[in-house]
Amino acid sequence: MSGACQAGITAFTGRLGQADQAGLVYAAMGVMSAAAGLSMAAVPERVAAGTRWRLATGAALALSLPMLATRDLFGLYAVVTVLGVAYAPHLITVFGLLERAVPPSRLAETMGVATSALVGGQALAVAVTGRLAESHGPAAAFAAASTAAGLALVLALAVRPTTYAGEPGNAPHARVADTRPRQGLSDNSRPPRFGRRR
Template identity: 70%
Template sequence: MGSNQSTGSGALESYREVIGLTGPLLPVVSFLGRLPTATVQFGSVLLIARTSGSLAAAGLTGGALAVGQVACGPLVGRLADRHGQRTVVLVFCLVNAIAIAALVAGALAGAAPPVLALLGAAAGASVPLIGPLARARLVALARRAGAPEPTVSAALSFESTLDEVSFVLGPALVGLAAVLAHPAYALTGAAVLVAGCGTAFALHPTARTTAAPATGTPGGPRPRLPMPRAVHALRASLALQGAMFGACQAGITALTERLGRPEQAGLVYAAMGVMSAVAGLAMAAVPARLGLRTRWRTATAVAFALSLPLLWTQSLTGLYVVVTVLGIAYAPHLITVFALTERAVPRARLAEAMAFATSAIVGGQALALAATGRLAESHGPVAAFATASGAAALACATALAARPAPYAGRAGTAHHARVDDARGGARS
């Protein structure tokens, strides 16, 4: 009992230290600034479906938006590493707000599907990726302050929880707007949020932490350090988790439609997101002696095991129970892989690595949703759920086979703590 209280108070203290690093304003503006990313994908599909009456056009636009984000996400991170977050976020927030507004205007004006797809691609390509950049900024603040490893882990847990909440709240707000008025209102609100709160995030004093690096040699730019091979396995694991997201979403949609309750799909998915957010917050209480690779393997194994009951789920109540419990494994996996990524890459390429990781999730989700949506139509929800379990199994195999280690750069460039697995690091 006393040990549990001590662990809980330790987690609360870690979160207090995280807020102490940022101040209370930054988490608020970063959360509101990343909310449009979770809103635009779903909102664009509903908007085009409502205005054109064509699900094919809606799917084309939503797919183009996802492709744009996946293709350009790493570029946003790379530019932020090279030029600092302030300038990059300001430019992308402005362009993204204009692109979203143009997509709304085009849909309301009845533009042709190719035009809407092009506007969707522009909206996706210009996403400022405030979530990954906030994660990179917070880790940089913690490292600069010499914070202990539990605080760095709490920072990653905190940021992942904000992501989870945004991806639950975003689609819910879109759905509410669609029911009460029109999806265009949700997308217009997203444009306003990304312009206003994204700008506030860019101008926050902590942006100085991620200012453009000084030149490495007189008269020349700092050499671009290579990305270690270890990150490929981490990105693959995140892409597979994204695929599990997408396949579950398709299966949930198909099963609720079969049960005659299609309006419940969003609520079921939200229940999983809420449980995932709770599990993410609880990660700060995990003992440091449980190493990152052990956590990675455990999270993927639990995700695979908890996905299997989906194959035999046939009722709405059962779906709620199984999907909600499955949410336990999601955030811990994300938090752990982001922590491994932070330790595996050069500090000068952290924002790029975080952006690439996020793009891997989005890409995996989009591809799986497109593929399993058709599978679910022809073979029922069990086909989509089987795909989700397959993706979880591959993620588990990846975690068992990979051996990511802390970045070992040139002298003076390795700013990360070198911690072995027994103390919460990346080795075993």
């Protein structure tokens, strides 16, 4: 979705003869996204990760639709900045669900693959929707962004996240140890002491 938005913003500002504003518009969305991401720390734990996922994708879809009716630079700034509210919470929630879905031994590998897929997907979206915006206008790229948000919402509503242990819902984090630590050490297994006894 973000790649399509980026292509649409670039095409839109170019058509207005203010291509130099594209980076500023995208930066405004990034600042709002960062603020929303930081505020996620205040969300109560009783709000399940699956619920957060559905709310974030629903917000992304609802907030992306006004882009289709944008006609001037001021409107673009306003719409895209507000849309930034949905980005970071969505990414944070998805990565949190992913963390719970894999065992600790595979966490680093999984996060690496997910991050690479995110970057690759965004690059592909920019390339495809950029051509779309050139031939059909910025609204086509914005429509692609809204479509992507809609598909993400359908996925969030259809999927019931589980943990790597098969447990539903608000699972423990994958960084929690697989097994419980031993309650204590026997006398024979205690680590040796160094130094002089008193």
